[in-house]
Each structure stands twice: as structure tokens, then as C-alpha cells.
Amino acid sequence: MTTSPPRAPHSAPPPGPPQPAADGLVSAARRNLREIAHGLSHPSHPPVPPLAGARKRWRRLLPYAVVLVLTAIFLPVTINVLTHEYELPDAVAGLLVVAQTGPLLMLAHRPLQAWWIIFPADVLGALVLLAYPEPPQGIWPWPPPTLICYFFVLLAVALRETRRTAVSVWALTAATSLVLHLAATDRSNGTSALLPALGAVFMVIGAVIRERGDAQRRLAEQETISEAERAQRTLLEERARIARELHDVVAHHMSVITVQADSAPYRISGLPEEACEEFAAIAASARESLTEMRRLLTVLRNDGTKGERAPQPGLDRVQQLVEATVRAGLPAELSLPARLPDMPQAVDVSAYRIVQEALANVIRHAPGALTRISVTADATHLTVLVVNDRARQPDSPLESSGTGHGLVGMRERVRLTGGTLDTGPLPGGGFRVAARLPLTAATPKDPEDS
Known part of the structure; x- marks a missing residue:
């Protein structure tokens, strides 16, 4: 039996000379002409x-x-x-x-x-x-x-x-x-x-x-x-600031729950074993919730700032705020009820911030204008009214055109508490800010409806 010699593997033909670029130039010329x-x-x-x-x-x-x-x-x-x-x-x-x-x-x-x-x-x-x-x-x-x-x-x-x-x-x-x-x-x-x-x-x-x-x-x-993006960024920053303040409010209540649940077996004698275990579970859940809220606060403060360590102010500090404003050269009158009603802490903080921002706007846009601050309350609502007259000083305002950042913060706080906000210029000059906040728990309004 004879075997044929092995065939040489098939090899590709040697590469020829490169094709001329004339076709590419013609195509480019035709495309440009078209x-x-x-x-x-x-x-x-x-x-x-x-x-x-x-x-x-x-x-x-x-x-x-x-x-x-x-x-x-x-x-x-x-x-x-x-x-x-x-x-x-x-x-x-x-x-x-x-x-x-x-x-x-x-x-x-x-x-x-x-x-x-x-x-x-x-x-x-x-x-x-x-x-x-x-x-x-x-x-x-x-x-x-x-x-x-x-x-x-x-x-x-x-x-x-x-x-x-x-x-x-x-x-x-x-x-x-x-x-x-x-x-x-x-x-x-x-x-x-x-x-x-x-x-x-x-x-x-x-x-x-x-x-x-x-x-x-x-x-x-x-x-x-850029202006639209700036307005959106301002809104998000204000919401983050409000969320940080709410963290303090909720964290206080959760801490109270934890202490009460931990101390219940010692304060109440004769509790069955099942009740003691239930209180222990409630305390553990509250502590876990506090831990998660601290993580949330870390996310909200991821801008590198340490945040405020002082307690959040409320209406009990409005008197000090107005006095500091008067010392700064802005005549102001304050009307407060003799005894403030019990209110949610979020409403208390929001009312203070609304007065604070309204006074800041008067200083920036109407220096020297007489400003009247009135805080009233009934059985269901807290009303905050800040009205300023026309600027009396001949000097030009510190800001000729407002950015609207303060009003954005006011609207967000009022929406959060389920209240209403009315702002606008007065016929004879000046500006009016009126906020009506519920004293009972209310569902926040949707941003599209506010």
C-alpha cells in the first residue's frame, strides 16, 4: 500500500500592492457635492x-x-x-x-x-x-x-x-x-x-x-x-436641610420610646414574662431605627459639613430673633400669645424658620422698613404673619433682584406640615408673608398641588 506524499498546506496568495485611494477621494467628492x-x-x-x-x-x-x-x-x-x-x-x-x-x-x-x-x-x-x-x-x-x-x-x-x-x-x-x-x-x-x-x-x-x-x-x-438647574438645586438643598431638622425631631421621639420600653419592667411591677420580652423587642426596634436614621443623616450631610450641633430653635426663641434684628437696624414689632399651645415639633421649627427667613428677606430687599410679626393660634391652627412696609432708607437694597430661595424654603416647610402659605407684594408697597400651620398631625401636600 502506497501513500501519497503530504500536501503542503494551502497558503494565501502574497498580498498585492495597496489599492489606490482614488475611490475614497471620488466618494468624498461626490458626498461633498451632494x-x-x-x-x-x-x-x-x-x-x-x-x-x-x-x-x-x-x-x-x-x-x-x-x-x-x-x-x-x-x-x-x-x-x-x-x-x-x-x-x-x-x-x-x-x-x-x-x-x-x-x-x-x-x-x-x-x-x-x-x-x-x-x-x-x-x-x-x-x-x-x-x-x-x-x-x-x-x-x-x-x-x-x-x-x-x-x-x-x-x-x-x-x-x-x-x-x-x-x-x-x-x-x-x-x-x-x-x-x-x-x-x-x-x-x-x-x-x-x-x-x-x-x-x-x-x-x-x-x-x-x-x-x-x-x-x-x-x-x-x-x-x-442654568437658572432652572439652580432653582432645582436650591429646592433639593432646602429639602435636605428640612430633612436634617426633622431627623432631630424624630430622633428625640424614638429616644423617648427606647427609654420608656427599657425602663418599663422596672417601673411597672408584676409584668408577665411575655410583656417584658415585648418591651425589650420594642426597645431593640427603636434603637435599630435610630441607627438607620443616623445613616440617613450621614447621607444628607455628605457635603463635608458637620452640621449644626445645637438644638433646633422654636417659637420660644422668636423674641430673641426679633431683638437681634432690631439691633441690626431693622425696626420690628412682635405680637406673641401669652402662652404658646402644644404643637408638633416640626410645626414649631417651621414657624421659627419662616419668621427668620421673612426677616432676612426684609433686611436684604427693604432695609429700614417697619416690620410687624404676629403669631396667633386657635384650637386647630397656628398662624404666622410677617408684614413689612416700604423701605424707608434711601440706600439701595442689598439685593436688587431676589433669587426666590427663601420663598422656596417657606413653601417646602409649609407643605411638609400640611399647611398653607400666602406671599406677595402689598398695594402700597412692602411685602406680606402669611403661613397657616395645623396644630395636629397632617398629611404633607404633594409638590404638584402646592
Whole structure:
């Protein structure tokens, strides 16, 4: 039995020379040509004038007034030049002038379409002038009115269209001027080079103005977004601050529960074993809840601050707050009930913070204004009223425009306790803050409803 010799493993053919990059260049050229053609045939803006969003009516009408003035100037001037200096027949001159200057009315809202009419009309006019004798002072291929009119067209295109489209318009203009110059060198006397040169200047000016306007619009949009984000951040910070204060309130109650549950077997004699075990379970659950609340507080204070270690203030310290405000130069009057009713600690803290923030707003925005603080209570609600008059000091306020951060905090505290808040300026000047807080446990209002 004979065996055939082993075959050599199949090997790939040696790599040939690298393929030329001509195909890639052709594809890129075709793609760019398609984009240029699309830009020249599709305007990059809606058919509205550039100042359509202005608040004042005269600014909205300004673009239309400008194009009307341009049309009223170039229409008779161009007819007069073509009929008297170039001696064209009235009918031919009239048709050319209508095509060359009539589309100026479109520059306010459709400059690219206007260019598509004016540019071929100007080229046709240059070709028509070749059929007539050259006048002594004649300029070809672009007569002076046609040249100046076309500068405004290029400016309008640069103001409204993209950079690619504006450059394409200028390139077609320059190429056409060169072709006309080469076609009749004896008639060409300078405007074939003047149009591309000065046209580039006008287009650069228009592009700079357009990009500056785009930058201002983007800046305004970013400022709007930043203001919304700042307001949201302020709201979250205020909620976190309120949550930290509530931690102190709830932690106090949980500590009381823990102490009572731990001490119940010693304070109450004769408790069965099951009751002692139940109290021990309650104490263990309370301690576990306190541990979880401390973890929550650590999350709320993850900004690197240690937080306040002093007890949270209440209405019993409003008198001290008002006295400190008076020493700071703000005249204030306080009305408090002789005996404050029993109230939830969250309501007590919220009432103090509302008075504190209201006084701070008066100091910032109406220095020297007489301020009246009134705290009243009935069987179900606690009412806090802070009213300030018009600023009496001639000095300017410390803050000319408020950020609204204080009002945000007030609303959050009132919503948390299930109360209502009414704020606003007074008819004769000044400001009013009125909060009505329930003295019994209430369900917090949803933020969407407040």
C-alpha cells in the first residue's frame, strides 16, 4: 500500500500592492457635492425674517422696510442706467431689471431663493450687453447698480444660511465672473474681479454677525437651563436641610420610646414574662431605627459639613430673633400669645424658620422698613404673619433682584406640615408673608398641588 506524499498546506496568495485611494477621494467628492447641492437648494432656516421673534413691532417690521427701500432705490436706478448708458431697448431693460431687482423683496425671508433668481438674471444681463455696442463709460460684465445690488444679496445669504452654503454661493459667483472675463477679455474692465473680492468682504461680515447672533442665542438658552438647574438645586438643598431638622425631631421621639420600653419592667411591677420580652423587642426596634436614621443623616450631610450641633430653635426663641434684628437696624414689632399651645415639633421649627427667613428677606430687599410679626393660634391652627412696609432708607437694597430661595424654603416647610402659605407684594408697597400651620398631625401636600 502506497501513500501519497503530504500536501503542503494551502497558503494565501502574497498580498498585492495597496489599492489606490482614488475611490475614497471620488466618494468624498461626490458626498461633498451632494451636500453642497442640497445646501444650495434647501434653505437652512424657516421662511421668516431674522427679527420675527422680537417683542417690539417696529423691530419685526424692520427687515421688510429695509428690502422695500432697497427695491425702491435699485429698480429705477438700474432701468435708468441700462436704457441711457447702455442704450438697451426699454422692453429688454425692463425685463432684466424686474428679474435683477424684484427678488430683493424676498431677502427678508427667503434670501437663497432670491439669489437663485438674481444670479442667473445678472449673468443673462451680462450676455445681453455683449450684443450691443460698448458705451464709452460702460462697465462690463457687472454694471454698477447690478454690482451693488448683488453685494446686498450676498450679505443676506451670509446672514441667514450656513457657512457651507455661503461659501458655495461665493464660489459660483467667482467662477462665473472668471468665465465671463475669459469669454470677453476686451470688454471686461475690472468688475469681474471686483465682485468676488468685495463680495467676500460682505459675506465675511454677514457670517460674523450671524455667528455672533447664534452664540448669543446659545448663551441665552444655556442661562435659562442654568437658572432652572439652580432653582432645582436650591429646592433639593432646602429639602435636605428640612430633612436634617426633622431627623432631630424624630430622633428625640424614638429616644423617648427606647427609654420608656427599657425602663418599663422596672417601673411597672408584676409584668408577665411575655410583656417584658415585648418591651425589650420594642426597645431593640427603636434603637435599630435610630441607627438607620443616623445613616440617613450621614447621607444628607455628605457635603463635608458637620452640621449644626445645637438644638433646633422654636417659637420660644422668636423674641430673641426679633431683638437681634432690631439691633441690626431693622425696626420690628412682635405680637406673641401669652402662652404658646402644644404643637408638633416640626410645626414649631417651621414657624421659627419662616419668621427668620421673612426677616432676612426684609433686611436684604427693604432695609429700614417697619416690620410687624404676629403669631396667633386657635384650637386647630397656628398662624404666622410677617408684614413689612416700604423701605424707608434711601440706600439701595442689598439685593436688587431676589433669587426666590427663601420663598422656596417657606413653601417646602409649609407643605411638609400640611399647611398653607400666602406671599406677595402689598398695594402700597412692602411685602406680606402669611403661613397657616395645623396644630395636629397632617398629611404633607404633594409638590404638584402646592
